[in-house]
Structure formats: C-alpha cells, structure tokens
Amino acid sequence: MKKSLLGALAVSTMLSPVAAMAQTEVQFWHAFTGRLGELVAAQVADFNASQSDYTVVQSHKGNYSETLNAGIAAFRAGEQPHILMVFEVGTATMMAAAGAVRPVHEVMAASGADFDQDAYIGAVKGYYTSTEGDMLSLPFNASTPVLWVNRDAMSAAGVDPDTDLSTWQNVDATLTALKAGGEECPLVTAWQSWIHLENFSAYHDVPFASKDNGFAGVDTELMLNGEAQIAHLSAMGQWAQDGKFIYTGRRNEGGANFRAGECALFTESSAGYAGISSEAEFDFDVRPLPYWEGVGNSPQNTIIGGASLWVMEGHEDDAYKGAGQFLSFLSSSDVQAKWHQDTGYLPITAEASVATKAAGFYEANPGTEVAVIQMTANAPTANSNGLRLGSFDQIRGIIDEELEGIWSGDKTAQEAMDSAKERGDALLRRFEAANR
Amino acid sequence: MEKRVTFRGWWVPALLIAPQVFISAVFFFYPAGQAVWQSLFIPDPFGLSSQYVGLGNFEYLLGDKFYRASFVTTAMFSILVTLCSMIPALFLAVIADRLIKGSGVYRTMLIWPYAVAPAIAGVLWLFMFNTRVGVVSWYLGNLGYDWNHVLNGGEAMGLVVVASSWGRISYNFLFFFAALQAVPRSVIEAAAIDGARFWKRFWTIVLPLLSPTTFFLLVVNVVYSFFETFGVIHTITSGGPQQSTTVLVYKVFADGFVGQDLGSSSAQSVILLFVVGLLTIVQFKFVEKRVHY
Numbered sequence: 159m160k161k162s163l164l165g166a167l168a169v170s171t172m173l174s175p176v177a178a179m180a181q182t183e184v185q186f187w188h189a190f191t192g193r194l195g196e197l198v199a200a201q202v203a204d205f206n207a208s209q210s211d212y213t214v215v216q217s218h219k220g221n222y223s224e225t226l227n228a229g230i231a232a233f234r235a236g237e238q239p240h241i242l243m244v245f246e247v248g249t250a251t252m253m254a255a256a257g258a259v260r261p262v263h264e265v266m267a268a269s270g271a272d273f274d275q276d277a278y279i280g281a282v283k284g285y286y287t288s289t290e291g292d293m294l295s296l297p298f299n300a301s302t303p304v305l306w307v308n309r310d311a312m313s314a315a316g317v318d319p320d321t322d323l324s325t326w327q328n329v330d331a332t333l334t335a336l337k338a339g340g341e342e343c344p345l346v347t348a349w350q351s352w353i354h355l356e357n358f359s360a361y362h363d364v365p366f367a368s369k370d371n372g373f374a375g376v377d378t379e380l381m382l383n384g385e386a387q388i389a390h391l392s393a394m395g396q397w398a399q400d401g402k403f404i405y406t407g408r409r410n411e412g413g414a415n416f417r418a419g420e421c422a423l424f425t426e427s428s429a430g431y432a433g434i435s436s437e438a439e440f441d442f443d444v445r446p447l448p449y450w451e452g453v454g455n456s457p458q459n460t461i462i463g464g465a466s467l468w469v470m471e472g473h474e475d476d477a478y479k480g481a482g483q484f485l486s487f488l489s490s491s492d493v494q495a496k497w498h499q500d501t502g503y504l505p506i507t508a509e510a511s512v513a514t515k516a517a518g519f520y521e522a523n524p525g526t527e528v529a530v531i532q533m534t535a536n537a538p539t540a541n542s543n544g545l546r547l548g549s550f551d552q553i554r555g556i557i558d559e560e561l562e563g564i565w566s567g568d569k570t571a572q573e574a575m576d577s578a579k580e581r582g583d584a585l586l587r588r589f590e591a592a593n594r
Numbered sequence: 595m596e597k598r599v600t601f602r603g604w605w606v607p608a609l610l611i612a613p614q615v616f617i618s619a620v621f622f623f624y625p626a627g628q629a630v631w632q633s634l635f636i637p638d639p640f641g642l643s644s645q646y647v648g649l650g651n652f653e654y655l656l657g658d659k660f661y662r663a664s665f666v667t668t669a670m671f672s673i674l675v676t677l678c679s680m681i682p683a684l685f686l687a688v689i690a691d692r693l694i695k696g697s698g699v700y701r702t703m704l705i706w707p708y709a710v711a712p713a714i715a716g717v718l719w720l721f722m723f724n725t726r727v728g729v730v731s732w733y734l735g736n737l738g739y740d741w742n743h744v745l746n747g748g749e750a751m752g753l754v755v756v757a758s759s760w761g762r763i764s765y766n767f768l769f770f771f772a773a774l775q776a777v778p779r780s781v782i783e784a785a786a787i788d789g790a791r792f793w794k795r796f797w798t799i800v801l802p803l804l805s806p807t808t809f810f811l812l813v814v815n816v817v818y819s820f821f822e823t824f825g826v827i828h829t830i831t832s833g834g835p836q837q838s839t840t841v842l843v844y845k846v847f848a849d850g851f852v853g854q855d856l857g858s859s860s861a862q863s864v865i866l867l868f869v870v871g872l873l874t875i876v877q878f879k880f881v882e883k884r885v886h887y
Contacts, residue, residue, distance in 0.1 A: 549854075588636060
C-alpha cells in the first residue's frame with residue numbers, strides 16, 4: 159500500500175513537468191484593478207480555454223507608472239514578462255528601447271496569426287505605429303475626451319439643457335448664463351494637459367510639437383505656446399478668475415464633483431462612462447468635445463489616451479507565437495465589441511464598432527457613440543496622429559505646474575506656456591542625448 | 595594609577611566591528627558609490643546604452659532655476675517640519691511626565707501615529723483637507739475661510755508640513771519622555787525649595803539637561819525631513835501647485851521613478867547627500883558646543 163502510494167507520487171512528480179512543458183507560458187503584466195481587472199482576467203481565461211498550446215498568466219503590477227517601472231526593472235534583471243502594458247505617455251520611451259521590445263507586427267508575422275493592420279481604426283493605431291506604417295504595440299484600452307453635461311444643473315440655472323455646446327464660443331456664453339443663474343461650478347475638467355493642450359492641438363490641427371509631434375524624430379521641440387493654444391488657455395484662465403471654471407487638481411479629481419451633481423459641464427475621457435452612468439443621480443448627456451469655431455482646421459479629430467501592449471525581447475520563439483496568438487485573440491471582433499461595451503473604451507477595430515452598432519448598443523446607451531464618431535470623422539493629419547515625446551510624464555508634470563500658474567492668476571497664458579516650452583525642451587534634449 | 599584593560603592583537607576588534615562595516619558597505623557605501631558613478635552618465639531606462647556626460651548632469655541641474663528654487667523650498671520645509679515635530683513632542687512629553695496616574699495609557703496612544711506609513715498618513719490628511727469632502731475644509735468653510743490647497747501654495751505647504759510632522763511627533767515624544775525621566779528629581783526639588791517656579795525650573799534646569807537629546811533629535815529630524823518625506827508629498831500634492839512643495843528629495847523620486855531619468859536622479863541624490871553631510875557637520879561644529887553632556 160505504502161509502496162504503491164510512493165510509486166504513484168514518483169510517477170506524478172515525473173509527469174507534471176512534462177504536462178507543464180506542453181503548454182508554453184506567456185506572462186502578461188497589466189495595470190488594471192477592480193472591474194477592469196476582472197474583465198482582463200476574463201479575457202485571459204477565455205483565451206486559455208480556447209486553445210491548449212499556450213497559457214497566458216496575467217498579473218497586476220500597480221498603476222500605469224508602477225507597471226512601466228516594474229517592467230523596466232524586470233528587464234534590467236533579465237526577468238521581463240512577454241507582454242507589458244504601457245500607458246500612452248510611455249510610448250516614446252518604449253519605442254526608443256529597440257533592444258528591449260519586439261515590434262508587434264513582427265511578432266504577429268512570426269506567429270502566423272491573422273493580422274491585418276488596416277482593420278485597426280487609424281486614429282487609435284496611429285499613436286502606436288512607426289512612420290513607416292508598422293504597428294509597434296497593440297492598442298488595448300483607448301479613450302478620447304468628450305464633454306459631459308449635467309442636464310439638471312443646466313435647467314436649475316435657467317439654461318436650456320439642449321443648448322448647442324459644440325463650440326467653445328457657445329460654451330463661453332453658456333458658462334456666463336450658468337454663473338448668472340447661480341451655478342457655483344459651471345465647468346470642471348480632468349487631465350488638463352491631455353484635454354486642453356494635447357487634444358486641443360490635434361482637434362484644431364495645430365502642432366503640439368515639431369517633427370510631426372515627435373513622430374519624425376527625437377530632435378523635436380514643443381510648440382504648445384502657439385497662437386491657438388494661448389487663446390484657449392487665456393479664455394480658460396479668465397473663466398477661472400470669474401469662477402466659471404473650477405480647478406480641482408491634476409488628475410481626475412473633478413470627476414467626484416461632477417458625479418455628485420455639483421458641476422454643470424465636465425471635460426473628461428469617454429471612459430468616464432462606467433463611473434458616471436452608475437453614480438450620477440441626474441440626467442446627463444455626452445457631447446463631442448467643443449472646438450473654437452474658425453481656429454485652425456477644427457474640428458479635426460481628437461487623439462487617444464490609455465495604454466497599449468508591448469512585447470518584450472529575450473524569450474523563446476515558442477512563447478512569441480503564444481503572445482502573437484493572444485494579441486490576435488484580443489483584436490478579434492467579438493472580444494473587442496464586448497470590451498468596448500463593458501468599459502466605454504473605444505473599439506480598436508472598425509469591425510468591432512460595426513458589430514456594436516448592429517447589436518443596437520449605441521441606441522440603448524445614448525452618448526456612447528460620440529467618442530467613436532469624434533475620433534473617426536476625419537483621417538488623422540500629422541498634427542492629430544498622437545504624440546511621441548520622450549520624458550513625457552515629466553513634461554506633463556511641468557505643463558500641470560504652469561497651468562496652475564494660469565488658473566491662480568499668477569501668470570498669463572503666454573508666460574506660462576513659454577516657460578513650459580523652455581523647461582520641456584530641456585527634457586527633450588536629455589532624452590535625445592540618452593537615445594542617440 | 596590608571597586602570598585600563600588592553601587587548602592584544604587586532605583580530606578580535608576587527609571581528610567585532612565586521613558586521614557593522616559589512617552592513618555599512620552593502621547598504622550605504624555600495625549604493626552611494628553607484629549613485630556617484632551613475633551621476634556621470636545619461637543612461638536609457640532599460641540599461642541598454644548610456645552616454646558619458648562627465649559633470650553634465652550637475653551642470654544641467656544647477657543651471658535650472660527651478661531646481662535652484664527648490665533648495666529654498668526645501669530649507670523652509672525642513673525648518674518647519676523640524677519645529678512642528680519637536681516642539682509639540684516636547685510639550686506633550688513635559689505634560690505626560692507630570693502625570694501621576696495613567697501616563698502609560700497616554701504614552702501608548704501618543705506613540706501610535708508613528709506606526710502609520712508616510713503615504714497612508716498623507717492620504718489621511720489629504721482626506722481631512724479635501725477641498726470638496728474634507729471635514730476640516732468644511733469647518734473652515736463655515737468659518738468663512740475658503741481652503742484650497744490645490745491652487746494656494748502656502749496652504750499646500752502647510753498641509754504637507756503637518757502631514758510629515760504628525761508621525762514624527764510620536765518618535766520625538768518617546769525620546770523626550772525618556773530624557774525627562776532621567777532628569778534627577780533632587781535637582782528639581784532643590785530648585786523648588788529655592789522658590790523657582792515651574793517655567794523657571796524648565797528653562798534653567800530641565801531644558802539644558804535635555805540638550806543632548808534635543809541635539810540628537812535635531813540631527814535626526816533634519817535628516818528625516820530631507821530624505822523620507824517624498825511619500826507624503828507624492829500622495830498629497832505631487833509637488834504642486836506650481837512648484838510650491840517640490841522639495842529636493844521629491845524631485846529625486848519623481849525624476850528617477852516617474853520620469854525614468856536615472857542620470858539626473860543620481861546626480862540629485864549626490865547633491866542631496868552632500869548638502870545633508872554639510873548640514874550635519876555644521877550642526878556638530880556649532881550647535882553641539884551648546885550641548886551639555
């Protein structure tokens with residue numbers, strides 16, 4: 159009896175490594191928790207159940223910055239994952255690390271998975287595509303800023319909630335009316351640099367930085383102190399002084415105010431849908447982001463925020479096949495359509511958008527299509543493909559600091575943005591030196 | 595005749611100090627040496643390539659007027675944190691020392707905040723002073739004061755100082771309390787019999803006798819405010835509004851771990867090491883003269 163048990167143990171210990179070897183492991187590090195974390199885990203489980211050659215192992219590594227840091231530290235220690243989620247701000251850092259990442263188009267070609275770059279929505283993939291048109295990382299979660307309207311607050315202040323808010327000229331008049339009607343927080347924003355400078359520039363088809371916003375080379379300089387940007391920030395600065403625009407912080411702190419019904423208008427990512435629709439106890443609308451009529455080529459298209467998946471170097475060929483299969487699975491129409499509908503993130507393929515429409519999702523959830531239309535209405539130009547700037551996380555920090563100078567009235571928009579350019583350019587030169 | 599024990603040979607003392615030397619080497623000299631070495635390069639984040647720039651990182655930093663300005667911010671921040679964490683601690687220790695009953699309970703409760711991690715302490719204070727839902731900012735609003743540390747640099751500085759000092763009060767309290775217990779009762783009683791009142795006794799007897807502890811805490815708290823406060827600042831203000839709470843150590847953290855600029859971050863930590871070393875020498879040279887052991 160004892161002997162046979164021992165024998166069974168010996169056989170099982172001998173067998174188990176063989177069983178494990180049959181399935182190649184693919185490590186996937188991401189930055190999602192809560193509901194989004196569950197949805198990612200479900201995608202991974204579905205993929206693992208759909209085939210028997212590969213096992214994708216997903217792990218959460220903290221917020222976006224922490225996940226990127228974990229990936230970099232792991233690479234230095236030779237223990238990098240196969241797939242790493244990197245937020246859009248880290249794109250230039252990853253692209254410059256030629257020996258650390260393997261471009262997605264190469265991975266896909268080698269894995270034999272279905273891969274047609276043209277199936278992906280231009281404005282989404284543009285952010286992660288080389289100037290030669292090759293996709294370097296797979297867009298995963300992408301969103302774009304829109305205008306959220308608290309219809310009840312509009313009515314309470316005696317303003318028609320159906321007022322046309324497509325231009326900032328109209329918004330300006332509406333803010334004045336809201337203020338006069340007793341509204342204490344007419345406008346609030348999240349992610350000020352992303353929405354009011356980066357997206358603003360793309361939407362008005364004016365450059366944010368030289369060299370096609372950094373797509374054409376690392377010897378780029380900021381151009382965020384252009385006439386259009388200064389005019390917009392001056393107007394916002396005046397609104398801040400008049401109490402029509404309330405500043406709540408550098409990230410999405412304003413979301414709490416809006417969801418609680420304290421603010422009338424809110425510029426925030428389209429991915430705010432999940433939170434707002436579940437918490438808001440008032441009637442709300444999603445409108446396209448406003449533009450200044452007559453400025454630049456507005457409305458062009460807005461750009462994305464979010465993250466993409468990078469495949470890292472230094473693994474076995476077999477694992478890359480698995481990574482390619484997994485990325486192909488994530489891009490499939492069904493998975494994308496479900497992701498888009500569950501999260502409010504944009505679909506990454508046109509097919510997924512069509513499938514969502516066909517399923518009647520947009521009619522059942524009014525406003526969810528606004529972001530898709532806003533992104534895809536026009537073919538992106540050199541100014542609206544996205545941004546590819548080194549040290550961009552720090553540059554955003556500098557922009558935040560300078561914008562705070564405008565909101566508090568310490569600086570004019572021109573002074574603040576000239577200073578942001580000077581300080582940001584110094585960082586860009588360092589990035590250029592590090593990646594020469 | 596002087597009585598002195600001497601040991602022959604060198605290996606016993608060498609063996610005895612070896613663990614300390616080993617720990618210092620592994621956890622201080624090696625990383626500090628690495629920082630000095632790395633400060634001469636601009637590396638890429640992945641460690642794939644790096645450009646030798648000599649003193650270029652230092653030139654870049656010292657040529658940046660915002661970096662120079664953060665020295666002033668740091669000086670102000672450190673002075674405030676040191677004062678705000680030592681004075682209340684001394685006050686509480688004096689009061690707890692006079693307690694006859696229940697001092698154990700007070701002592702235990704006063705030590706609690708020290709167990710709270712800096713980042714969590716930051717979140718707690720941020721929550722109380724949150725411009726929208728904060729309890730304190732709500733009361734201030736009722737009193738007619740519009741609290742807004744998101745745009746007001748002075749208020750932001752006040753908030754990070756309080757949040758950084760709070761946990762340290764416990765630490766300082768412990769040392770002051772122990773030192774007070776060691777003040778000989780006989781001296782105090784003699785002064786009392788001579789007619790010296792409480793404050794007179796405190797200023798002329800207790801405080802001078804506390805001076806070794808005070809000096810030790812001064813050095814330790816300055817080092818704390820220079821090196822260990824980035825967690826609080828990161829959670830509360832991220833260095834803002836504008837640059838009003840960007841202290842040197844926060845910039846080391848932000849440039850290195852958020853911005854991936856390891857060259858600049860290393861150069862900054864070398865500068866910081868130098869500044870704190872200098873400060874400690876100054877403290878030992880000038881302040882220690884006034885300490886009675």
